[in-house]
Amino acid sequence: MNDDNGLNLNCPIPISDYPRVLLAHGGGGKLMHQLIDKIFAAAFKNPLLETRHDGAVLETVPGKIAFTTDSYVVHPLFFPGGDIGSLAVNGTVNDLAMCGARPLYLSAGFIIEEGFLMESLWRVAQSMQKAADTAGVSIVTGDTKVVDRGHGHGVFINTAGVGIIEHDLIINPKEVKVGDAIIINGDIGRHGIAIMAKREGLEFETEIESDCASLAGSVRELIKADIEIHCLRDLTRGGLATTLVEIAESSGRQIWLDEKTIPVREDVRGACEILGFEPGYVANEGRFAAFIAEKDTEKAVEILRARCNWPEAVVIGRVTEENSAEVIMKSVIGAERVLDMLSGEQLPRIC
Amino acid sequence: MNDDNGLNLNCPIPISDYPRVLLAHGGGGKLMHQLIDKIFAAAFKNPLLETRHDGAVLETVPGKIAFTTDSYVVHPLFFPGGDIGSLAVNGTVNDLAMCGARPLYLSAGFIIEEGFLMESLWRVAQSMQKAADTAGVSIVTGDTKVVDRGHGHGVFINTAGVGIIEHDLIINPKEVKVGDAIIINGDIGRHGIAIMAKREGLEFETEIESDCASLAGSVRELIKADIEIHCLRDLTRGGLATTLVEIAESSGRQIWLDEKTIPVREDVRGACEILGFEPGYVANEGRFAAFIAEKDTEKAVEILRARCNWPEAVVIGRVTEENSAEVIMKSVIGAERVLDMLSGEQLPRIC
Numbered sequence: 001m002n003d004d005n006g007l008n009l010n011c012p013i014p015i016s017d018y019p020r021v022l023l024a025h026g027g028g029g030k031l032m033h034q035l036i037d038k039i040f041a042a043a044f045k046n047p048l049l050e051t052r053h054d055g056a057v058l059e060t061v062p063g064k065i066a067f068t069t070d071s072y073v074v075h076p077l078f079f080p081g082g083d084i085g086s087l088a089v090n091g092t093v094n095d096l097a098m099c100g101a102r103p104l105y106l107s108a109g110f111i112i113e114e115g116f117l118m119e120s121l122w123r124v125a126q127s128m129q130k131a132a133d134t135a136g137v138s139i140v141t142g143d144t145k146v147v148d149r150g151h152g153h154g155v156f157i158n159t160a161g162v163g164i165i166e167h168d169l170i171i172n173p174k175e176v177k178v179g180d181a182i183i184i185n186g187d188i189g190r191h192g193i194a195i196m197a198k199r200e201g202l203e204f205e206t207e208i209e210s211d212c213a214s215l216a217g218s219v220r221e222l223i224k225a226d227i228e229i230h231c232l233r234d235l236t237r238g239g240l241a242t243t244l245v246e247i248a249e250s251s252g253r254q255i256w257l258d259e260k261t262i263p264v265r266e267d268v269r270g271a272c273e274i275l276g277f278e279p280g281y282v283a284n285e286g287r288f289a290a291f292i293a294e295k296d297t298e299k300a301v302e303i304l305r306a307r308c309n310w311p312e313a314v315v316i317g318r319v320t321e322e323n324s325a326e327v328i329m330k331s332v333i334g335a336e337r338v339l340d341m342l343s344g345e346q347l348p349r350i351c
Numbered sequence: 352m353n354d355d356n357g358l359n360l361n362c363p364i365p366i367s368d369y370p371r372v373l374l375a376h377g378g379g380g381k382l383m384h385q386l387i388d389k390i391f392a393a394a395f396k397n398p399l400l401e402t403r404h405d406g407a408v409l410e411t412v413p414g415k416i417a418f419t420t421d422s423y424v425v426h427p428l429f430f431p432g433g434d435i436g437s438l439a440v441n442g443t444v445n446d447l448a449m450c451g452a453r454p455l456y457l458s459a460g461f462i463i464e465e466g467f468l469m470e471s472l473w474r475v476a477q478s479m480q481k482a483a484d485t486a487g488v489s490i491v492t493g494d495t496k497v498v499d500r501g502h503g504h505g506v507f508i509n510t511a512g513v514g515i516i517e518h519d520l521i522i523n524p525k526e527v528k529v530g531d532a533i534i535i536n537g538d539i540g541r542h543g544i545a546i547m548a549k550r551e552g553l554e555f556e557t558e559i560e561s562d563c564a565s566l567a568g569s570v571r572e573l574i575k576a577d578i579e580i581h582c583l584r585d586l587t588r589g590g591l592a593t594t595l596v597e598i599a600e601s602s603g604r605q606i607w608l609d610e611k612t613i614p615v616r617e618d619v620r621g622a623c624e625i626l627g628f629e630p631g632y633v634a635n636e637g638r639f640a641a642f643i644a645e646k647d648t649e650k651a652v653e654i655l656r657a658r659c660n661w662p663e664a665v666v667i668g669r670v671t672e673e674n675s676a677e678v679i680m681k682s683v684i685g686a687e688r689v690l691d692m693l694s695g696e697q698l699p700r701i702c
Contacts, residue, residue, distance in 0.1 A: 026700075028588025028634070029693030033597075053523060054446035054584065055419025057516065062413035068406025069458035069511055070494045075502075095405035107420035109509045111462070143421045143509075147700065151426075153502035158460045158494075160420055160511030165408065172404060233405065237379025246384075283379070342380030349498065 007130070011122040012038040021116045026146030039118075040142055043125035044108070044132070048140040056140035058105060061164060066101035068092060069160040075349045077120065077154050079198045081190070081209030085127035087285060088157040090214050091236070091351060093135040097219040098232040098288065100171035101163030103135060108142040108159055113152030124155060135214035137161070167223050173250035175230040180319040181297040182255065183290045185218060185310040186211065187263040188240050192282035193271045195350045202274075206267050213286030218308040227300045228293035235287045236351055238342040241280035243289060244327045245341045257317035257329040257339075281342045283350045291319065358481070362473040363389040372467045377497030390469075391459070391493060394476035395483070399456075399491040407491035409456055412515060417452035419443060420511040426700045428471065428505050430549045432541070432560030436478035438636060439508040441565050442587070442702060444486040448570040449583040449639065451522035452514030454486060459493040459510055464503030475506060486565035488512070518574050524601035526581040531670040532648040533606065534641045536569060536661040537562065538614040539591050543633035544622045546701045553625075557618050564637030569659040578651045579644035586638045587702055589693045592631035594640060595668075595678045596692045608668035608680040608690075631680075632693045634701045642670065 003009055013034065024031045041049060048056045072088040082090075089106065096103040108128065112121065132139055139159075194210040196202070215234065222229055231251075233243050240262070248255045264272075264279045272279050292300045297315060304313035317329075327339040354360055364385065375382045392400060399407045423439040433441075440457065447454040459479065463472065483490055545561040547553070566585065573580055582602075584594050591613070599606045615623075615630045623630050643651045648666060655664035668680075678690040 023699045026588075027693065027698075028590075028593055031694070032588075033692070051523060051525075054449040055417045055452070055512070055514075057450055057452075058416050058418055060411050060414070060416050063411070065409050065411050065416075065513075066406045067409055067456055067458060067511075067513055068492050069460045069509065071460040071462050071496045071509060073462060073496045073498050098405040099408055101406070101408075105418055107418060107511050109420045109422040109460075109511075111422050111424060111507055111509075141419050145422045145424045145507075145700075145702075147424050147504060147507075150501065151504035153498060156462055156496075156498075156507070158420065158422060158462075158509035158511075160418075160458050160460075160509075161406070162416075162418055162513065163406075172402060174402075237383075239379075242379055341384070342378065343382070348374045348378060349496075351496075 007123060007126045011119045012042050013118050015119060018118055020118060021112050021114060021121060021146055023114050023146050026144055032144060036144060039122055039125050043129045044139040046138045048138060064165040066096050066099035066163045066165060068095040069158060070095060071156060071158040072351060073156050073349050074195065074351055075153060076198055079210055080194050080207050082212035083124060083127050084155065084157055085124035086131040086212055087351060088159045089128050089131035089135060090212050090285060092159040092161040093137055094215045094234045096161045096163035097216040098234050100169055101165045102220060103137045103161055103163040103216050105140045105162045106132065106137050106159050108139050108157060110144045111152055111156040112146045113154055114146055114149040116154050135216050169229055171229055171232055173231050173247045176247060176251040176253050176291050176319055177230055178319055178321050179294040180230055180291040181294060181315045182317040183292055183300055183313060183315050184287060185304050186287055186312045187265050188235060188284055188287055189264055189268045189272060189279035189282040191285040192347045192350050193268050196275060196347055197271065204267050204271055208267055208271065211284050211286040215286065215288050218304060221303050221307050222300060225303050227296045229290060230293065231291040233289050235284040235289060237283050239281040239283055241339045242342045245339055248327050249325050252323050252325045254320045254322035254324040255317060255327045256320050257327060259329050260332045261314055261316045263312045263314060283347065358474060358477045362470045363393050364469050366470060369469055371469060372463050372465060372472060372497055374465050374497050377495055383495060387495060390473055390476050394480045395490040397489045399489060415516040417447050417450035417514045417516060419446040420509060421446060422507060422509040423702060424507050424700050425546065425702055426504060427549055430561055431545050431558050433563035434475060434478050435506065435508055436475040437482040437563055438702060439510045440479050440482035440486060441563050441636060443510040443512040444488055445566045445585045447512045447514035448567040449585050451520055452516045453571060454488045454512055454514040454567050456513045457488050457490045457510050459490050459508060461495045462503055462507040463497045464505055465497055465500040467505050486567050520580055522580055522583055524582050524598045527598060527602040527604050527642050527670055528581055529670055529672050530645040531581055531642040532645060532666045533668040534643055534651055534664060534666050535638060536655055537638055537663045538616050539586060539635055539638055540615055540619045540623060540630035540633040542636040543698050543701050544619050547626060547698055548622065555618050555622055559618055559622065562635050562637040566637065566639050569655060572654050572658050573651060576654050578647045580641060581644065582642040584640050586635040586640060588634050590632040590634055592690045593693045596690055599678050600676050603674050603676045605671045605673035605675040606668055606678045607671050608678060610680050611683045612665055612667045614663045614665060
């Protein structure tokens with residue numbers, strides 16, 4: 001029996017045997033082997049994982065690889081548009097893509113709280129595999145720990161990723177150049193608001209779904225088309241504003257933004273007003289900013305819209321000739337202001 | 352001011368400002384940037400980390416790489432002979448070494464509980480760097496999350512590792528051959544007992560220290576000397592017995608052990624008797640079993656003793672001609688019995 005997302009609802013460890021994860025499932029003995037076999041190996045089936053060694057042995061090409069990691073502690077674990085599993089795959093895939101790499105291999109480390117529902121773990125594992133299939137990556141090695149009840153929160157997932165770099169571009173904040181266009185691939189703020197709404201039981205007229213998605217294909221299309229990319233960054237914790245401030249600071253450049261060009265869905269804008277957030281500081285999980293050489297601007301927007309299914313891809317600003325290491329935004333009413341990083345905690349545990 | 356282990360006791364984030372980690376330290380804003388700069392970047396200083404990108408870009412050689420991950424949830428965080436930091440580095444370094452790889456790069460993902468002492472985090476970070484220096488690896492990318500008080504346990508650390516394979520050996524349980532000698536590098540059971548003693552406040556005549564150590568150098572020496580290695584495995588969760596049962600099951604071979612040859616320190620044996628454990632099932636963090644072609648047995652033991660500083664390295668058994676996929680141990684009193692995997696949870700959260 002499958003659910004709406006095509007996930008198999010029949011947990012391979014019978015609920016009647018082990019309805020919940022026990023400390024012993026992390027103890028290195030028989031129960032851990034059963035958990036790994038029936039849940040993780042069943043969901044992530046691939047030849048590399050099947051060697052069951054302490055690690056995976058991978059063939060690489062000469063040249064450069066990218067290596068990254070993120071832990072995922074999002075709460076609630078399941079939310080409109082995704083869950084901790086799809087987030088854990090897409091988040092790390094996107095970090096690799098932002099290095100200009102083609103994501104290939106992921107590791108998965110689970111820290112499970114004693115008492116976590118076995119069915120939920122199975123659902124998360126399948127969701128990871130579905131996201132991995134979409135992004136074209138394999139989960140090749142992993143680890144399972146179980147912590148005492150009250151010392152975790154359902155499940156935390158760490159994924160690390162390895163990707164290969166198949167071009168000569170250097171993609172890095174230091175490469176940002178005067179005149180670069182700043183392009184984003186769609187509307188901002190949905191992931192953070194989706195989590196917040198679910199967590200706080202808020203209801204809006206329409207359901208706000210997370211934008212959680214892989215960006216690997218989009219980056220690959222831009223590179224394939226020989227677009228001169230200078231910098232890529234996904235708009236996660238801290239949102240668009242914090243990300244751009246970071247890049248302005250690392251590059252020493254001044255970034256100029258036009259607020260009215262930044263797509264924000266009406267329901268997201270409304271929710272932000274009610275909750276007292278600015279959409280520019282809310283986390284996204286399938287949005288990125290690309291710093292593109294002036295000459296390639298239109299072509300890059302066209303590729304994102306036509307080939308990558310981002311109809312709202314748009315230029316939101318540019319890199320000026322000033323070297324002030326700051327982000328200046330022209331507001332919808334025409335006033336200019338300097339943007340700051342998010343200070344403190346706006347939305348905890350959104351990723 | 353340095354402590355006995357040469358660690359700098361002056362936390363770079365003044366205790367007067369932030370004595371404890373706040374949720375905001377994981378929020379993606381200013382405080383998170385300060386935490387990363389002052390604690391992690393300061394401890395793990397290296398050029399790759401300094402690019403501050405979403406991931407690290409690494410040069411590799413053509414051929415094979417190994418990729419592995421482990422999460423560390425050990426409790427207590429600090430114990431005789433190590434702490435969660437040294438464990439998080441050595442554990443993953445050792446998993447790479449067990450693939451026959453030369454460990455090069457680590458990622459570090461921190462899941463910190465709100466309220467964790469900033470000084471403890473600094474101590475853990477320094478301890479990681481010290482272990483990384485010893486093992487010859489760099490921590491090149493990372494991630495920081497903070498979870499609400501009561502939903503974590505001080506700090507959990509995930510490390511993933513990348514290493515290169517510079518030889519043509521295939522090191523894998525499937526390569527285990529009839530006649531192979533099984534060599535271990537020293538006495539077993541100390542890590543698990545050290546954790547347990549500290550956790551339960553047990554006092555023995557002598558302090559039992561964890562055996563936590565890097566095995567990368569030892570594997571490199573064996574490979575350099577052209578020892579025909581068939582399989583390597585570190586003796587972590589589940590201990591020596593569970594590890595050998597796993598290898599017997601994957602290879603289909605029968606493993607024969609002579610209990611009297613297995614080194615166990617007297618104080619560890621005593622503690623095991625009091626606590627009702629068998630030393631063969633207690634976790635180690637710096638011990639491994641090597642399956643070595645019969646012809647190279649003596650040479651391998653000699654290398655481990657003379658070049659790798661493992662004076663107690665010893666042959667504890669061999670692979671027989673039977674294909675029973677089981678481990679048979681001749682006990683000190685001469686009786687033979689079939690060893691089973693650890694069933695259930697013996698010592699939770701020892702790694």
